[in-house]
Amino acid sequence: MLDLGCGSGGNAAHLATLGMRAVGVDLSSGQLQKARDWWGDAGGMELHQGDALEHLAGTRTVFDAVYSVFGAAWFCDPGLMLPAVHAGLRPGGVFAVSQRPPVEGCYGCQASYISRGPDEDPAIVKRWDYELDVWSALLKEYGFLDVTAMVLPAPEDGKRTVGTLLIRAVRAGE
Numbered sequence: 308m309l310d311l312g313c314g315s316g317g318n319a320a321h322l323a324t325l326g327m328r329a330v331g332v333d334l335s336s337g338q339l340q341k342a343r344d345w346w347g348d349a350g351g352m353e354l355h356q357g358d359a360l361e362h363l364a365g366t367r368t369v370f371d372a373v374y375s376v377f378g379a380a381w382f383c384d385p386g387l388m389l390p391a392v393h394a395g396l397r398p399g400g401v402f403a404v405s406q407r408p409p410v411e412g413c414y415g416c417q418a419s420y421i422s423r424g425p426d427e428d429p430a431i432v433k434r435w436d437y438e439l440d441v442w443s444a445l446l447k448e449y450g451f452l453d454v455t456a457m458v459l460p461a462p463e464d465g466k467r468t469v470g471t472l473l474i475r476a477v478r479a480g481e
Contacts, residue, residue, distance in 0.1 A: 309370045309395065311359040312378020316342025316352065323352035328371075330355070332362040332379070359383060363391040370395055374403040381406040381434050384416070385412040389449035398480035402451065408458045409436030442474055451476035 310319045313331025314336050321331040332355045339354050346352060355362055359379035373392050381404070382386055392402050394465075400473065410416075417436050420429040427453055437445070439456040446454045454476040461467045 309363075309368075309373045309391075311355065311363075311373060311375040311380050312382070312404075313342065314338045314378065316354065318348050318374070318376055319352050319354075320346035320349040321393075325347040327351060329353070330368070332357055333358055333465070334379075336357060336441075344368060353385075360387055360391050363395045366395065368395070369395060369397045370400060372403065374400045376405050380404045382419075382432055383435070384433075385435055385445050385449075389451070393478055396478040398478055400478045402446075402474075402476045402478065404474040406472050407436075407469055411478060414438065414441070420439040430464075432468050435444050439472075442472075446474070450479045453477040 308319070308322050308327055308329050310316075310329065310331040313319050313333045314335070316331055319329035320342070322428040324425065327349050329349075330353045331339075331340075331342065336356055339356050359375075360383055372467045373396055380392075396402060404458055414437055415432050415435065418433045419432050421432055422429050439458070442456045443454045454474070456472070456474045458468040458472050
């Protein structure tokens with residue numbers, strides 16, 4: 308399993324404790340240090356600092372699953388990310404993504420501000436927001452099958468009002 312944008316490593320650590328080989332890649336050395344501090348004893352977890360696309364291009368490993376939980380897949384151009392993920396998955400492998408759904412009328416590449424320390428300006432990053440049918444078409448264009456895309460609504464009793472976009476697709480066999 309490959310976690311693109313693993314952050315502090317909770318998802319990869321969970322999979323590792325279930326006996327799976329879990330590889331996480333993240334740009335942030337601070338997040339990866341948290342992962343090592345919190346989950347360092349989770350056997351089977353491997354962490355790498357770097358860009359998700361560069362990691363995919365540089366690995367010879369073929370994965371059963373690649374996933375991104377509010378991670379790198381949201382912040383990479385799908386025209387670059389989807390072929391790289393496709394190449395890194397075995398035939399029949401699963402690609403799964405969760406991220407915020409797009410704001411109505413704001414589609415394609417959007418700017419995001421990510422808070423840093425109180426004395427620092429926020430980081431400006433790009434993210435890619437599309438409607439469900441566009442995500443489905445893009446995934447199919449890049450060789451994925453059995454594509455599902457849906458938005459889970461936010462919990463009714465919570466403070467948040469924005470749901471979660473979930474995408475799942477299977478790499479076509481050869």
